[in-house]
Amino acid sequence: MTKHSGFTFESFQRWRRGFELAFWPVYFGVNTVLNGMVSVMDHPDSSTWEPWVWESSSAVTMLALIPALVYVSRRWPLRLETWQRNLPLHLAFSLAFSLIHVVGMVALRKLAYALAGSHYVFGEGWKDFGYEYLKDIRSYFWLLVGIGLYRLWVVRFQGEARLLDEPDVGPPVESIEQPERFLVRKLGKEFLLAAREIEWLQASGNYVNLHVRGRDYPLRTTMAAIEARLDAQQFVRVQRSYAVNLEFLVEIEPLDTGDARLLMRDGVKIPCSRRYRTALRDRFGQSAVA
Structure with a gap:
């Protein structure tokens, strides 16, 4: 049998699980650093630590939602033959995704502020939730696209029966x-x-x-x-x-x-x-x- 040097799908399979587990923490970690730097510049009147709390609380909560997102993307895929049936479901899922994201990040922020001897107030309730949902629905579908493209790549190299x-x-x-x-x-x-x-x-x-x-x-x-x-x-x-x-x-x-x-x-x-x-x-x- 001829041995092939370099990257092969068989070699990738040996560390595929580790790659999939590590990818999302690294992805959200890099996003947190970049968004945190921008947020510090956008809020010069805030304490330096506050923008980092805002960004990290959002990232941690979204990271916790990734397993559920992977599951629904597999269970109700958005393909040419299924998108009309599954799109309404994903719109509903995106609302639940955003609600959990907002509740989770607000809870983490309140905890962080309390530890710092301060108090966190989340905007104007449902008005601010509408603003957050507009951001979250984009994140939801972009994450679906990323998961779908990775799965397509795996299927292409792995083979589909x-x-x-x-x-x-x-x-x-x-x-x-x-x-x-x-x-x-x-x-x-x-x-x-x-x-x-x-x-x-x-x-x-x-x-x-x-x-x-x-x-x-x-x-x-x-x-x-x-x-x-x-x-x-x-x-x-x-x-x-x-x-x-x-x-x-x-x-x-x-x-x-x-x-x-x-x-x-x-x-x-x-x-x-x-x-x-x-x-x-x-x-x-x-x-x-x-």
Whole structure:
């Protein structure tokens, strides 16, 4: 196998989680410093520490809202085929986003001012909230755009799976209802992925990630929909968000809670809920090591 030097998506995967966790604190930290410097110049009559409290309280509260924003962007994406349905939801979410942002930053400011022996007053109530909302709705959608572009970049390099289409002419080569292969698009190229090679599946918002040899290929579907189309003798649902290929299941570890932990051939451990544990153990047979 030829070794490639420099940046690869495989190398990025090793520190992807750390990058995603560190990006937002760094992003808001840099914004706070730049906005704080401008705010100090714009408010020469205020104490030097006050503009820094204003900017840092806003940034900390918005940073705390990022996990929720990532979730709603995944759960209700704004794509060409979904934006008309999901845009009203995001407008409502932006209002809640702004309300939580304002309440959080005002609370932090009041605390900081109290520690400094002073008192903070938030403008003129709802009038000032309207002003803050105009800023927050822009921030909300710009953050959505940033998250969406990053996710698009990841999908492009990672590859995205889809079901094979029924041919326009003639009968399909293989079953459409129970596909033997999936089409994966990656970096402008396409290749076929055999269903039997899928080790396990995980639901993630509007997608189900097909895990194959250390790679995840997102398929735009629901777990219930894809479960109904996979070979029931080979694939078993083990939790609300997970299904496994029995060929790659190594061990079932019972837990005191009544649930179980599944060890896959690649070393990944997958949760198994009590609801599915007995049926899985019966299907897995005596080869399980408990």
